[in-house]
């Protein structure tokens with residue numbers, strides 16, 4: 001029987017030693033998993049260790065999922081299996097991470113016609129990085145959704161001190177997360193049917 005569940009991939013955009021990004025990622029993964037009919041998985045760019053984007057040819061020309069590198073092909077497969085994405089993005093010098101840019105640029109078809117939501121943090125909740133990510137997502141034929149979670153400084157501070165997997169510090173943004181997940185699922189279902 002066809003699997004009608006919506007698969008959400010949560011992508012951690014920071015690969016930095018001592019990063020904060022794994023905490024909001026673990027939290028939103030847990031929130032997504034609570035929703036009936038949703039399968040959620042974590043894609044950790046730090047573990048995957050994608051090569052810096054340097055392949056010849058255009059990823060947009062690849063139709064068979066073979067990007068010429070086992071690591072990249074496995075990454076492409078997991079992105080291809082997802083119906084929607086939540087990118088958890090740091091903000092570095094008013095932009096997003098180079099790890100995210102490599103991930104986004106290295107493959108193509110697997111991103112197409114799928115919605116993407118964002119969680120950001122930093123002095124303005126990662127807003128500048130997220131706006132840039134939205135522009136890139138459109139070029140990848142994705143649908144960046146409006147509702148995002150921009151973590152306020154006090155949530156960032158409390159979560160930084162809390163152990164990984166502790167959802168308590170994120171309670172002040174629970175409503176924002178619900179709004180984001182609801183909108184992401186609406187788009188995920190619509191685009192899954194359309195694909």
Ligand SMILES: Cc1cc2nc3c(=O)[nH]c(=O)nc-3n(C[C@H](O)[C@H](O)[C@H](O)COP(=O)(O)O)c2cc1C
Pocket residue numbers: 014015016018019020021022090091092093094095121122123124125126
């Ligand atoms: C190289 C670098 C540049 C940064 N630039 C910004 C910035 O432009 N805006 C901002 O709000 N925070 C900035 N910060 C602070 C980050 O928001 C903070 O370190 C955050 O924890 C980074 O995410 P990560 O820990 O998940 O890698 C910067 C941090 C680093 C390491």
